[in-house]
Amino acid sequence: MLSLLIGFSFYIPAFIANGSGPFVRKGTPIDRGKNFIDGRRIFGDGKTFEGLLVALTFGTTVGLILAKFYGNWWIFVSFFESLFAMFGDMSGAFIKRRLNIPRGGRAILLDQLDFVIGATIALIILGIQINIYQFIFVAIIAFLLHIMTNDIAYRLKIKSVPW
Ligand SMILES: CC(C)=CCC/C(C)=C/CC/C(C)=C/CC/C(C)=C/COC[C@@H](COP(=O)(O)O)OC/C=C(\C)CC/C=C(\C)CC/C=C(\C)CCC=C(C)C
Ligand SMILES: Nc1ccn([C@@H]2O[C@H](COP(=O)(O)OP(=O)(O)OP(=O)(O)O)[C@@H](O)[C@H]2O)c(=O)n1
Ligand SMILES: [Mg+2]
Numbered sequence: 001m002l003s004l005l006i007g008f009s010f011y012i013p014a015f016i017a018n019g020s021g022p023f024v025r026k027g028t029p030i031d032r033g034k035n036f037i038d039g040r041r042i043f044g045d046g047k048t049f050e051g052l053l054v055a056l057t058f059g060t061t062v063g064l065i066l067a068k069f070y071g072n073w074w075i076f077v078s079f080f081e082s083l084f085a086m087f088g089d090m091s092g093a094f095i096k097r098r099l100n101i102p103r104g105g106r107a108i109l110l111d112q113l114d115f116v117i118g119a120t121i122a123l124i125i126l127g128i129q130i131n132i133y134q135f136i137f138v139a140i141i142a143f144l145l146h147i148m149t150n151d152i153a154y155r156l157k158i159k160s161v162p163w
Helices: 002-010 012-022 049-068 073-098 110-125 131-157
Strands: none
Touching: 002 012, 002 131, 012 049, 012 073, 012 110, 012 131, 049 073, 073 110, 110 131
């Protein structure tokens, strides 16, 4: 059980990074409004440079706390993990646009896990061992937390959709 909690703690920067993006209401779309070859937006207006910046700032900041437990290089790990979490979030948006799901449209599992997959890739690149049980545990927690926090964010008017 302890190993599951330690595995979960590795993902806190990604959670905070993904959770802080929505505080940016209007921003500069990363795809600059351009369309992909299929005539639909590359990412859509939900992926902005400002959101990326806020996500990286908060994700890296939480690394200062993790560094107390895991050593200073976790400040870099948190930055790198937050960056990949946001790449995962952008990949999720890219896939949703290809599937003709509009910005803010629902994509169960993809919405909840896109940033977790991105963060996992970052941890693997950095050689941080995550076993399958830890990954499944984090994926379940992220799925549940995502549904709950999106509901809260919707009620708080932070998000225009509750997912
Ligand atoms: C992770 C740990 C150690 C504890 C979690 C404790 C907990 C359950 C806190 C409740 C969170 C809360 C009160 C949220 C308020 C509403 C909110 C700001 C939600 C964020 O937006 C929803 C969603 C957007 O996802 P999407 O872009 O993919 O649609 O955020 C995704 C949610 C998660 C990744 C699950 C984890 C969420 C958190 C750890 C808390 C939310 C993060 C913040 C409040 C960021 C802190 C930064 C600022 C600017 C205050
Ligand atoms: N790189 C990012 C990621 C998120 N956000 C903000 O956070 C909100 C919620 O993020 P998310 O749910 O991932 O985007 P959606 O609006 O659902 O758009 P999509 O369908 O493309 O996921 C977005 O609307 C946007 O305002 C942002 O500005 N920049
Ligand atoms: Mg979404």
